[in-house]
Amino acid sequence: MGTRKKSSIGQGPAFSRRDFLVRSGLVGAGALSLPALLAACGDSTSPSGSTGTKTLSFDNWPEYIDAETVAAFAAASGINFKYTEGFNDNNEYFSKILPLLSQGKTIEADILAPTFWMAQRMLGLGWLQKLDLSKIPNAANLRSDLKDPAWDKGNQYSLPWQTGVAGLAYNIKATGREITSVEDLFAPEFKGKVGMLTEMRDTLGLVLMGLGKKIDQISTFDDAADGFDKIEKAKNDGQIRAFTGNDYIDDLSLGNFAVCVGWSGDVLQLGKDNPDVRFVIPEEGGTSWYDTMVWIKGSQNGDAVAEWMNYVYDPVNAARITAEVQYMSPVEGVRDELVKLGGDAAELAENPLLFPDDATLARLQSWGSLSEEEEAKFDERFSSIIGA
DSSP states (O other): OOSOOOOOOSSSOSOOTTOOOOOTTHHHHHHSOHHHHHHHHOOSOOOOOOOOOOEEEEEOOTTOSOSSHHHHHHHHHOOEEEEEOOOSOHHHHHHHHHHHHTTTOOOSOSEEOOBHHHHHHHHHTTOEEOOOGGGOGGGGGBOGGGSSOTTSGGGSSEEEEEEEEEEEEEEHHHHSSOOOOGGGGGOGGGTTOEEEESOHHHHHHHHHHHTTOOGGGOOSHHHHHHHHHHHHHHHHTTOEEEEESTTHHHHHHHTSOSEEEEEHHHHHHHHHHOTTEEEEOOTTOEEEEEEEEEEETTOOOHHHHHHHHHHHTSHHHHHHHHHHHOSBOSBTTHHHHHHHHOHHHHHHTTOTTTSOOHHHHTTEEOOOOOOHHHHHHHHHHHHHHHTO
């Protein structure tokens, strides 16, 4: 298990945001062609549903909120709010909702929290409804670097929930030196003590950046073949000890992993208890990701959706969430609010993993879009390598 505190909210398993990634259903989810899915689902320009119902359901990743916000929002709004923690993996969740949404049926949740690339995929399938931004005035607090993504101009269909960075985590006692480069994952001195994530885009992304590639320019399997080959060779040679989800932090803390691919928020929390554990964005760069909030097709609770999104985009409420989950907030003004909270929260305001400078941000890269056909090829190859 990770170091993240339990929030005692929701009904999901007690894993953190990016816990062990079950790769079930990957190729099956890609087996239906995009045109066939589009025909079954319709498009994403359907009008907002009736908004009179005072209920709301949000299915999120585990351990991804503080202990107060859900109850505080329900009390302030009068909305019957159901918050659950059903996400463990983007592809797994996609496979779970595919049979219903592809047939034009509804799911229980009004809001889901897919990572941006999966949200883009869902938008293409017609599964998302347009947000009524006139009812979310606090959306103006969205960080400028997150506004108007290429796949969702004007943030009409999504608002970020939390953001983070994948880079290199290491145990200085096990490495005996600082870690600076992606190539350290392949250093002979760390043979058998290297960890990689089962989250394909983060592991593959870092390896490709180490090969000098720009991951936002990769659109075909052939573009990424060198990265897959390098990972597979490292596995076959015994360089890689294991592919893991969030449970990498246990091996990292114990020194079983000298160095591994890791997420900034996890290492930030672990480092409080174990100062030997460190995180670095390698010289080649790190992968930048964000999880979204999206309004699912068929939901009739548009007013409640907007009210929730507006609530968590208030910097005061967003800062409370940040103080707990310790990922980068998408909301401007959170840093000032953390200072006002004092104590440990105020210390977070000075942490470069939560508030990186412009030079650091310039070294981060994000994946572009993949077609359904290419996505299936990526998933199949990566699953064969990691043994999923």
